[in-house]
Amino acid sequence: KSQALNDSDVLFVESRVRTLENDVKALSAQLIDSQNELAVIREARDKYRDLYTRFAKRHEELMVRLNTAEREREAAARDRERLQDFLKTCCDENNEDAYSLGVKLARSRETLR
Structure with missing residues (x-):
């Protein structure tokens, strides 16, 4: 009986190992997917950071031009x-x-001419 118990314990442990191996494979796949998503998000973040920087610079340039034009308009008036x-x-x-x-x-x- 003790041998049968040991065999059943071995079968249980082997089953548990297979389950854990499958879990590791699934988690590894999820990790790879998450890393890919993170790379896409980082790329988008960098792209939008660059766009924001360009937009902010352009906005500042336009504000300077607007202020200059306003001063010139006031002087002309x-x-x-x-x-x-x-x-x-x-x-x-x-x-x-x-x-x-x-x-x-x-x-x-x-x-005079």
Whole structure:
């Protein structure tokens, strides 16, 4: 009887070893799949990090251009106001409308050429 018990123990252990070997194979396959997924995720992360870096740089460049354009627009608006004030003063001093004064200016330019 003790020999039969030993044989059954051996069969049980062999069965258990096969089960564990199968588990190891399954876990190894899952590990390989996970490593592949991780590689894909890392690649995507790096790609999007690069895209974000380029986007952030482009955004900064556009903000600088926008601020420059806004300052230039404000300066042009101030210049326009000064020119309108100057034109109004010239018209008032010469008792003429802007069109007549413009015609005289154009003629004087022609004369200077």
